[in-house]
Amino acid sequence: MYWPLGAPRIYSANRKRRKEHTEDDDGGQQQMEDAQEEANATVLGLRTSRSGHLIATVTATTLTIWQASPIVILAVASRSASSVRNYGPNVLVLLRPDASIVVVQTTNGFLVTYSLSIDPSTRIYQQIHEDVKQYKSAQADRLIIEQERTGFREVNLKFRMVIRIDAGIAAALALDHEVIVATKRPAAVQCIRWTPDDAGRQTSTELTSRMAWLHKGSSIDAMVYDRSMSLAVWIGSDGRAYAVQKRPETLEGSEETQRLFRGYEFHSPEESGLEATKAAINARFSLLAVGCYRGEILVYTARDYAGSIPLSHRIVVPASSSTTGSITCLSFSPDGYCLIAGYEHGWAIFSVYGKPGANSFGADKGTSDSNDERWLLGISDLGWVNGGSDLILVCPADSRLWALEMTKSAVTSCFSSANISRTFLLSGSNLMIYRGLEAPIVAGMPTDSSVWQQVPISPLYLMNQRPIRSAVSSHDGRYIAIAGKRGLAHYSVRSGRWKTFDEAGDENAFVVRGGMCWYQHVLIAAVETDESYEVSFPLRPFLYSSC
DSSP: EEOSSSSOOOEEEEOOOOOOTTTTTTTHHHHHHHHHHHHHSOOOOEOOTTTSSSSEOOSSSEEEEEEEEEEEEEEEEEHHHHHHHOOOEEEEEEEEETTSSEEETTSSSSSEEEEEEEEEEEEEEEEOOOOOGGGOOHHHHHHHHHHHHHHHHEEEEEEEEEEEOOEEEEEEEEOOSEEEEETTTTTTEEEEESSSTTTTTOEEEEEEEOOTSOOOOOOOEEEEETTTEEEEEEEEETTEEEEEEEOOOOOTTSTTTTEEEEEEEOOOOOOOTTTTEEEEEETTTTTEEEEEETTTTEEEOOOOSSSSOEEEEEOOOOOOOOHHSSEEEEETTTSSSSSEEEETTTEEETTOOOOOOEEEEOOOOOHHHTTTTTGGGSSSSEEEEEGTTTEEEEEETTEEEEEEEEEEEGGTOOHHHHHHHHOEESSSEEEEEEEEEEEEOOOGGGTOOEEEEEEEEEHHHHOOOOOOEEEEEOSSSSEEEEOOSOEEEETTTTTTEEEEEHHHHHHHHHHEEEEEETTTTTEEEEEEOOOOOOEEOOOOTTEEEEO
16 A cells, blocks of 8 residues: 655746836736746646656646656757747657657647657766765765766757647557557547658558447547556547557558557446546556546456456545546556546545545645645646656646655565564655554553654665665564665664675676565575576675665
8 A cells, every 4th residue: 555755845847037026017918928937837748757767747838857866857848939839839748668759749730759868978966075074984985976976867858850640639659669649530540650660661540430349430539558468548539448459560461451459348438427538557456447537436357358357346536526526647556556546626545456545635725725735636647756656746737746755565565474464664765664563552652752663775775776666574573675676785673774785796786576585584585687587595694784
């Protein structure tokens, strides 16, 4: 289960300028200029890369690339006045999963594409310490050296080309090898490859009227895709939802040449208000979530690719439809254990099988308005970054990004008996260990004492290997091991010290793939190296340095 942790951090690419007005100023003209400036700075869309390390946001005239951890701006592309006049303002941003191409959709039916490249030899935002001698600890010196050496890699954003869609754009989806566009007039689906194939072809089109599995007269309004399941969910204009796969490429001249997709209808609105508007895919549990017009969420189980997709459960929204409004966005966490639904007037978090978590519908609207806490009043888009440890929220008519830190149960990262019996939570930079089991009577504890012990994760390991992907406790609760992108580290609860690999090469030599467990004081990890898969027994006292 996931829980939001504290208040969100706020980031904005727009710097509000304070102007001093005189009595001679035209107040009406100034108000119009301020309103236009605010409209141009409003964030209209957000996308995250597959790895969760890059964020792309778009306003009416500007494309911004952010780094996810820490959140900083890496590149900005502003369109000229003539470009906006010819192609129309921006309305949506798409990001190729590997973050090498960014696509901006405009109001006039154009796709403006940019190439995104990372320069490994150039660094930006490097930390500069005027007096390094003040850091007496050898570990702190090592951390400073690593920070100055690493820095943030520079991102280059270059214009690529403009793609014109004469039939109008109803929905678009950026994949690894192509961008899929659902058109309005005529209703069709176009596949535009990033580069031409061996035969020189770059586009292929199939009319929706030729799709026998699609309801007659229906067009496509929304599309989502999951690479792990190799499955897409299309939402029709009539509120039906379809599970869709692309057919393998066929020989020229065959009957299947013009049939690009095959699909199965799995959601049909039985009554008014159950029309599908949003969808999300959970590859870990093979679930397809459908958000309906009046705010309800129906979750289906994808048993196979032959159309066997029965209803799994119905998620009960913690407020009435008049309070929540319509669903604006729907997304599962990267590990699949959490589902968040964004509404016109708030948001709600659920477990994978529908248990309610936190929501914003209990917030006082007057207080939120007076304090400008828009993240409590409704969101228009969202994205998970840093392995699910942070949730980025976008609010309607707002130029800011709200980064909400999330904490989750360690069971979601490593399902083991020790993690179930020894409760502790994992966030992006801390462990929270439950110490209530050690107290004889929890009710008799002083009110100023906490049963939760917060442990900051080793900063050196966190800087090099974030995000933390798994964590496991020993059965006696004395030791906790964590694993990030590469390597691992462990913590002694009694001594309060972290132990990490002394050499960076040893730490980067393996990746924890199959989980970890403790046998008494010995840590066992299923790892992947450059050459093989292994069950590793790292010797706890000898291979690490304390920090």
